Amino acid sequence: MSVEKQRYLITAALPYANGPIHIGHLAGCHLPADIYARFRRMQGHEVAFICGTDEHGVPITIAARKEHTTPQAVADKYHEIIDKALYQFGISFDNFSRTTSEVHKQTASEFFTNLYDKGLFIEKEEEQFYDAEQNMFLADRYIMGTCPKCGNERAYGDQCEKCGSTLNPRDLINPRSTISDKPLVLKKTKHWYIPLNEYEPWLKEWILEGHKKDWKTNVYGQCKSWIDAGLQPRAVTRDLNWGVPVPLPDAEGKVLYVWFDAPIGYISATKELTPDWKKFWCDEKTHLVHFLGKDNIVFHCIIFPTMLKMHGDFILPENVPANEFLNLEGDKISTSRNWAVWLHEYLLEFPEQQDVLRYVLAANAPETKDNDFTWKDFQDRTNSELVAILGNFFNRTIVLTQKFCGSKVPKRHPELETEKEKNLWLELDQIRVKIEEAMSQYRLREALSEVMNAARLGNKYLTELEPWKKAKGDVYVGETDFEQLQNKYLVENCLHNCVQLSANLAILMYPFMPFTAKKILLHFNIDKRANELLKWEHLGRTDLLKIGYTIHNPVLLFRKIEDEEIAKQLEKLQVSKAAMQAAQVATPSIAPIKAEISFDQFSQLDRRIGTITAAQKVAKADKLLQLTVDIGLEQRTIVSGIALHYTAEEVIGKQVTVLCNLAPRKMKGIESQGMILMADDANGKPQFISANKLVSNGQAIS
RNA sequence: GGUGGGGUAGCUCAGUUGGUUAGAGCAUCGGAUUCAUAACCCGAAGGUCGGCAGUUCAAAUCUGCUCCCCACUACCA
Incomplete structure (x- = not known):
């Protein structure tokens, strides 16, 4: 029953080194990859199972700033924690590397240079925000300003964490640097782009025609959606001082974009593993398989293969069996909200029980849709499957052999x-x-x-x-x-x-x-x-154990999980949930007092009481309501991004505060003539600002 | 709003190119058993296959519309 020997290159998505690793990573990516790798090895195939931590990118620099340390120190810390946790769970990487290794820097540089020398990049100059004091361009996350929507003074360039809005740095009012706290200027900067659009025909042929049958439906559908929508050139470099430096003379202060260098990490890690790494990456007969979560599909199916194709020396993935997400007790797993089962904590609380979690997560892996991990299910599966069926059979066998066969x-x-x-x-x-x-x-x-x-x-x-x-x-x-x-x-x-x-x-x-x-x-x-x-x-042999061979006395393979243990875990989750809510109530993100203004400046703002007389949802926009507001003198049309919190019906008749002399702005084709002023309540829901008693419309606020 | 994925038994999921009475595991109930961590083994009950309409001799499966969940994406002054 021997199978022809093949070669497999198996990768598991690189965990980002800004936090520990949890059951979601394990269930969706590292465990399936490990199971597959072990299976292929057992069949006698040659396997390289590759992973590592992704250590570049802006979030790590932010974390470093928060913890008053260096990005490298942050990466070191989490690399260690992640590596150890995965190792202890028996994830059998042949190499678990990191993207800050020397080999990686060199590999990523060479990769860039290869494409550059072939003239495959597009060069573009653009205006971006620049911190003149620090002499640096700023990534979106380093830019802070007033959120145009909720007025939060501490909104980031990519997102306002108070109201959850996704932002562009240019949207921010009074953008300033989080580093120097100085206002920013726009300055020209040059970057290199991959012309993904030029590879559209090839991607269509390779994926849409070539992998229609063997790729999972969720993966194929996602790819098709992207390709059909039309691909845009994508910047491979950015202005940042943390990452792999762009290997060009005129590229001071520029690094490779983290999404570009991260997947090259698979290649670097293979190089570290063996001098003979080319047989894994450059031999058409090798089966390359990427394991990852659904958030990573586009990178591994479209962008990275395009990079490999541009380079030309490398093979392409044969399959990308992406999994969906794992929820925890009905809620999304969240690192920042501490809603997770952390692997390093599990190892302490359930010592020697790695296989139990491996079993439960594999049996309930989110293969076709998001799944839910519950401690009750963990207990049920352990007690009624592992203990009652598998462990019990083994125990019966051993006990009977001891009793009757010495x-x-x-x-x-x-x-x-x-x-x-x-x-x-x-x-x-x-x-x-x-x-x-x-x-x-x-x-x-x-x-x-x-x-x-x-x-x-x-x-x-x-x-x-x-x-x-x-x-x-x-x-x-x-x-x-x-x-x-x-x-x-x-x-x-x-x-x-x-x-x-x-x-x-x-x-x-x-x-x-x-x-x-x-x-x-x-x-x-x-x-x-x-x-x-x-x-x-x-498998199937009935002579694996020699006759007369001594068997040790019975020891249980698995033990039951008691109700108290489950209760304890649930309690722990409740505590973290309560802590989160308490933190929100205790310290609602109160913006600091803004810079002083003159009375003159103050009196320039024309704020009045108005009443909403009509409201309707803006078509083709989830968050927008089109309001008609009576401000005494006239009826104004105002578009407001509150549709997620209010229906059109419940808003009609409300008396509100209107900023009347704000420059008009078109949204979804409707001109908004002003702004409704609001303040968030404890739950983050925006509330209208109105007077204690009804006031006549048009009354100015002073 | 657009795109992709999903909605099948109390729970977690299978259902191949449309074809008898829609399956499995767990949980529940009943039986049998005692070697075994009250476990195993046998059996039963449990479903308008998200909803509505259509095509067909025949729909969980194909078509149209619609509702709910998830992801990506647009809108946010």
């Missing part, structure tokens, strides 16, 4: 075997085939459920043969010597098969639960031969 692998008596034994091994073989098929289609949940079915097979076999009825301790049941001997042989047959099945189970489960697989082999006293035994080709 803890030694019993002899086999083929002449007394029946259809039962034949079917047992036949069904195991069918399971083997099902797992192979499921794995090759990246249906890991299905494969894992077949592993469990194999254990069910064992339980059923034991129940049907009932060896405990044929023997009491050392004494075999029977009226005559012949009957006793026959019962002895039947018991030995039964347990021989159970013991051999257990060894086969170790092989089957190894990709999913490597620790338990080895634990089983340890019981069988063959830890030294473990790696030799854990090969896919051995």
Whole structure:
């Protein structure tokens, strides 16, 4: 049953080194990748399983600033935590590298230079915000200003964290630098772009025609959507001092954009692994597979392959089995809200139980849609599947062997075997085939459920043969010597098969639960031969364990998860939820007092009381309401971004404050003649500002 | 608003090119059993397949409209 030897290059998305790693990463990316890599290795294929931390980019520099340290120190800290956590969960990377390594810097530089020398980039000069005091261009995140929507003085260039608006730096009122706190100026800067649009025809052919059948529907659909919408040139460089420097003479203060250098990290990590790395990256026969979450589909299916294609020396991914997201107890996992199960914490709270989490996450992996992780489900799956079915079968086998066969692998008596034994091994073989098929289609949940079915097979076999009825301790049941001997042989047959099945189970489960697989082999006293035994080709063999071999005394493979443990975890989550809410109430993000203005400037603002007389939703815009406001003198049309919080009906008749002399602005084709003033309540919902008592419309506010 | 993915039993999910009575695991209930971590094994119950309309001898499956969830994206003065 030997398979032709192939070569696999398997990557798992690089975790970003600005925080620890949680069950969402594991379930959606690193665990599936590990299962797949282990499976291919067991089949005898040559595998390079590659990962590392992504350590460049603006968020790490922000984190460094917050913690009063350097970006490198932040990266070092989280690289260590992530590396350790993944290693302890048995994620079997051949190399877990980082994008700040020397090899990577060199590889990424060379990659850029290669494309540059071929003249494949577009060069563009653009105006961007510049901090004159620090002599640097600023990334969106470094720019702060007044949010045009909610008035939050501390909105960032890409987003206002108070109202959640997505922003462009140019949208901000009074943009200033978060570094020097000085106002910013616009200055020209040069950048290099990948003309993704030029590769559209090729992408259409390669993905839309070439991978219609073998890529997952969610991946294919996402790609099609992007390609059909039309691709735009994409900047590969930016003005920043943290990253891989652009290897050009006139590129001082410029680095490669993090999305450009990160996937090249897969190549660098392979280089670090072996001098013979080209056989993985440059040989058409190698199968390149990227594992990742759905947020990364576009990079791995469109942008990175285009880069590889432009370069020309490298192979393209054969498949990109992206997973959806894992939720936690019904809510989105969030690092900043501390709504997560952190791997390093799990390891402390459930020591030696990595396989339990691996099992639960693999069995409930978000393969086709977002899934929910609940502690109740964790408990149920552990207790009723791992403990009751798999662990129980193994335990029954060992206990019975100890009782009736002196803890030694019993002899086999083929002449007394029946259809039962034949079917047992036949069904195991069918399971083997099902797992192979499921794995090759990246249906890991299905494969894992077949592993469990194999254990069910064992339980059923034991129940049907009932060896405990044929023997009491050392004494075999029977009226005559012949009957006793026959019962002895039947018991030995039964347990021989159970013991051999257990060894086969170790092989089957190894990709999913490597620790338990080895634990089983340890019981069988063959830890030294473990790696030799854990090969896919051995599946179905009934002589994996030698007759007469001593088996260790029973030890449980899994233990039950008690209600209290689950309650404790739920409580912990409640605490973090409460802490988040408390933090929000206690310190609502109150903007600092703005710079002083003169009375003159103040009196320039024309603020009046008005009443909303009509309202309707703006077509083709989720957040916009078109309001008609009576400001005494006239009816004004004002477009306001409050549709997520208010319906048109409930807003009519409200008395509000209007800023009347703000320059008009068109939105979705409607001219907005002013601004409704609002303040957020504790829940972040904007509230209208009005007088205690009704005031006549048009009354000025002074 | 646009695009993509999803909506099937209490829960987590399968359902191949439309074809008998829509499947599995868990949970529930009943039976059998006692080697085993009250576990295993056998069986039952449980579904207008998000909704409406259409095509067809026949629709979970194909078409149109519509509602809900997720992601990307637009709108935010």
